[in-house]
Amino acid sequence: MSATDSFGNFLRTRRQRKAGDDPSFSLRKLANRIGIEPSYLSKIERGHQPPPGEDTIRKIADELGEDRDAMLALAGKVSSDLLEIIRQRPAVVAELLRAIRRAPARRITEMSREVRDGEW
Amino acid sequence: MSATDSFGNFLRTRRQRKAGDDPSFSLRKLANRIGIEPSYLSKIERGHQPPPGEDTIRKIADELGEDRDAMLALAGKVSSDLLEIIRQRPAVVAELLRAIRRAPARRITEMSREVRDGEW
DNA sequence: TGGGGTGTGTAGTAAAAGCTACACACTGAA
DNA sequence: TTCAGTGTGTAGCTTTTACTACACACCCCA
Structure with a gap:
């Protein structure tokens, strides 16, 4: 399973679960809070687009209450502050x-x- | 000092030192062994181009007998095998x-x- | 006095990353 | 029956990354 797919699947299921008892987690509303186009988020969730950039992933993780590093890893990325620690x-x-x-x-x-x- | 500059400076001084007693370390010959255009290497050494990709840096480090991770760090990068360890x-x-x-x-x-x- | 070797300047290029903009179709409540 | 809200399809875009191709000018020495 590609990073594109696993990130999308994870995101979609987590968001939908939250959307169950909180209507503010509709795709559109979440996209607006994060600051991206709803259609873009839709494509990411279905794996029609690769995961977004680091900042956007961070916002998504925070909104969903998920671990940032874990979501970045799902996206095939590593947090830039960790990279900095290594580069030092x-x-x-x-x-x-x-x-x-x-x-x-x-x-x-x-x-x-x-x-x-x-x-x- | 930017990554572009420090990588370039380091590369140039190391290469020139080796070139002192080994003519096979001329810019052109080294570039050929590495598999890149001499003009590209020249620009990198002078900081007119940012550091090259990971694979190319690896080859350069090996040719110069320098530490791969250190040279990647100078270039502002982190080895992909380390990224993989984190993502796991x-x-x-x-x-x-x-x-x-x-x-x-x-x-x-x-x-x-x-x-x-x-x-x- | 050329012919190999040195480094460098200019001008591109292909592909990936990370998005936007907007129109469309459906649904459920007022 | 309209209208706010839902998700989605199509078609773009800008910027960055990582380079190539080739011509130019200089030097040396045989």
Whole structure:
């Protein structure tokens, strides 16, 4: 399943679920709040257009109450602030990312906690 | 200094240094080995063109014996294999990256080692 | 005094990304 | 029975990305 399709499907089902008990989540109204053309949003939901740009995805995620990074990933993208973190120290950070590729998620979360708590 | 300029400057000085004792590092010959037009390489070196695409940067880095991730970073890019690692598990990996933003490089390298050694 | 080698200037090009604008057809309530 | 609201189809657009093609001017040295 292409990024175009999975992003669209996810978006459509999440929006429709919300539209069930909140009429402000009609395709048109949501598009207006986000600041894009309704027809464009329609095409994205059905996979007739690839996912939109980063800023637009961010707004969509916020409106739906979904995780920004997860939606960006669905769209085949990575948040630009993460890119910036990598670009600041390419060698060390690249090494770390390649190291954790197959590590269990639990272990990765644990590492985040340790770093934040300053355990070293 | 823009990405265009710093990438160009770095490339030019590294290439010229090598050209000093190895004539196969003339702009033209290097361009031919890489598979791009000499005039294009010339413009990139002088910052008249933005850095080339990922594949081309990779080839340049390999020719110069420089770190790929570092050169990509100079160009304002991030290696697509790292993007893929993030997209696989956006939430956990994003959390980790944001956590290490201000951590000392030594600590990050240490973490890579620990994960590879399977210390958990 | 050419003929290979050097770098550079000008002028394009193809494809992708990220959209807009507007008309159309349907539905459900007033 | 109209009209506000729903989603959708068609046809564009601008900007960015990542280059190519080719001619020009200089230098050196055989």
